[in-house]
Structures are given as C-alpha cells and as structure tokens.
Amino acid sequence: MKQSQLFIKTLKEAPKDEQSINAKLLIRGGFVDKLTAGVYSYLPLGVRVIRNVERIVREEMNQIGGQEVVLPALHPEENWRMTKRDKEEIMFKLKGANKKEYVLGWTHEEVVTPLAGKFIKSYKDLPVYLYQIQTKFRNELRAKSGLLRGREFSMKDLYSFHADEKDLNLFYEKVKKAYFKIFKRCGLKDKTFLTLADGGAFSKYSHEFQTLSESGEDEIYLCDKCKIAINKEIIKQEKNRCPICRKKKLVIEKSIETGNIFSLKTRFSEPFNLSFKDEKEQEKIVFMGCYGIGISRLMGTIIEAYHDERGIIWPQEIAPFDIHLIPIGRVKKEAEKLYHDLQKEGNQVLYDDRDKSAGEKLTDADLIGIPLRMVISEKSLQKRCIETKKRDEKKVKFKKYNR
Secondary structure, rough: OOHHHHHOOOOOOOOOOOOHHHHHHHOOOOOEEEEOOOEEOOHHHHHHHHHHHHHHHHEEEEEOOOEEEOOEEEHHHHHHHHHHOOOOOOOOOOOOOOOEEEEEEEOHHHHHHHHHHHHOEHHOOOOOEEEEEEEEEEOOOOOEEEEHHHOOOEEEEEEEOOOOHHHHHHHHHHHHHHHHHHHOOOHHHHHEEEEEEEOOOOOOOEEEEEEEEOOEEEEEEEEOOEEEEEHHHHHOOOOOOOOOOOOOOOOOEEEEEEEEEEEEOOOOOOOOOOOOEEEOOOEOEEEEEEEEEEEEHHHHHHHHHEEEOOOEEHHHOOOOOOOEEEEEEOHHHHHHHHHHHHHHOOOOEEEOOOOOOOHHHHHHHHHHHOOOOEEEEEEHHOOEEEEEEEEOOOOOOOEEEEO
C-alpha cells in the first residue's frame, strides 16, 4: 500500500478530551476517529488491525469446533421478558413504526437459545458450538478509556449446547486453552491471567481473563503458588485469602478484563424450553455455556501494553503491515523496485512515497508502530545496503542490498 493513497492523517497532538493511551495513539496514528463518547469509526489502518485480531480469534474458535453465525443486533423485547432481563439499565431500547418494542443487542443468549431450539431435537444433535463476531451496544453511564469501555464495540461471543453438565465442563476447559492461545498470538499471554470471578446463580465461580495494565479499571489478586488470579468480589468473600490454597499474601495488580467464560447450565434453556430427547426417548433440558472476548477491547489493551513515548508498538501477528518502507532522498526508482520485491516475497508493505521530510516520515513510522522499518537512501545505497530497525528495538541494522 502506498502511503500517499492511504486514507490517513496523523496528528502531532492528541485530542484534549481523550485521557487513555489507546485512544490518544489510535486517533493520532489515524487508526480510528471518535464520533461521540464511546463510539468510534475504524479507518483503513484500524480495520487492518481489527481484522487481524478477528482472524486469530476465528481460527482458534474453529479449531475447537465452533461454527460461525451472525445474529441480529435488533431484538424483540419479548425475548428478554422471557428471561426477566428486560429491565437491565445497560440496554438501549427503541420502538418501531408498529409500536413494537425492540432492544439493541448487548449480549445474545435471548436470541441464540430459541434459534438453537429449532435445530436441537435429539441427543444426536448435541453438542453444538455457535459463535459470532459482531457489534454490541451497551448504555454505559461513563463511556471512557477509548476502546476499553464503549457504547458500541466489537465482541466475539460463543455459546455451547450440551446434553449434560459433564460435557459442558469438558468443553469449558477447551475454551480456557483456546483463549490462552489467542492471547499468546496477540502478544498478551505473559500479561494475562485466568481469574476467579463470581459464578452467580450458575456455579461457584466463573472465569475472567485479566490482562495486567496500569490503566486498567479492575483490581486482581495474584497467587504465585496457584498461578491464578482472584477478582475483587471473590477476594472479599474469601476474606483476602486465595480460595484454593488459602494463602493470604497476594500481589495486587491493576488489570483490564479482556475475556470471560460462564457455565450457564440451564439458566436460559429453561425459559425457552430448549430440550432434547435422549437415547431412551426421555425429554431432557439442554446445558449451556457462554464465552466472550472483546475484540475492540483487545485491540485497545494491546496498545496499553505495547507503546512508548513515540507511539504504538504492534505485535507481529496483528500489525496492520509487516514492513514500513521509507525512501529518503532521490531514490524513487530503487524504492519502487524494493517495494515490489518485498511484496512478491509475501510481505505486507506500507510504502511511504509521500513528499515529506525524513524527520516527518520517521516520526509517523514510530507513531503507527509497524514491526519493521526499512529505510532506503542514497547514503545506504552507496554502501549497497538498507537500514533496518525493529520498532521494539533501539539498534539500527544494515542489510545487504544489490540493486
């Protein structure tokens, strides 16, 4: 991609109304544009990043048997009355021309459960794992922190359907492992902890995936003996002790919740009468689980974890491009050839062909944060080499190059 043709405009200063690092850098770097509090437009660079995050999540969900669907964002309110969740303050509600009441989806149990009921009739139809990557809407009282807390955001939600609780528990453990693969590929594995959370009416515990960050709104308690974290709600219930080993000396850290998983059991299958006939033709209720990852929140979290005073430092697999090629001086012919050669080798290249100073190009490159920068100049060509520098390293290296 030639940078002169890219729909982008970098900013020297961040908007004064933005406080979070991810919002400041994403707006300055031309990845997103803020429409209103908690609502952002994704520009071409931002789309490339979020599509990479989606690809990783999609691949890992498919690997454990997930089948992708796309469910409606507009829900009839009567579905929510069925589960007695129609009074939630977080909902956006609206009325249609026929005066029928609707809800904008902030989660999808009330839609996917009756859908599954149209297909699940026998034990032979189970288990089923359905997931989607879709826009969610939540009426947050305080939409802040850029992509970390929005009123409109992208989320992956997976719903599993099982013949019994044993099968549900087995799949639950598979999802845990898949989530850690996702965080590893996004560069967050060493910063992300499985965290005990309140299971509500469903089970003793549910699980959150909390990523360490000074900008996080959550507070978790790390137990180095059990290699697990505990959220604030559970730690109060357990009187400041690890609920597993009872250790009291725990490390307190700030964090961002990047994922969660729940054993729903029959909480939603019962109101919608989601049942099946077993091998003996007896009617039994379906067991369910749900598993969420905030796609846009994950994108914001990565920036909170990987940045410096100059800009973003994207992990390799989710970066918008592999290489940022920057020509300096009168080397257009050589730069064009190198650009095409790199693409032929399978690299995704952003080629800064703009008529800008070397300083401005290099500053923008640091801000945008592509993993590898290549600079081709008259000086380097005289030495038959190209200047290379990884975004997360200070050292400049020289690579041999024959024109």
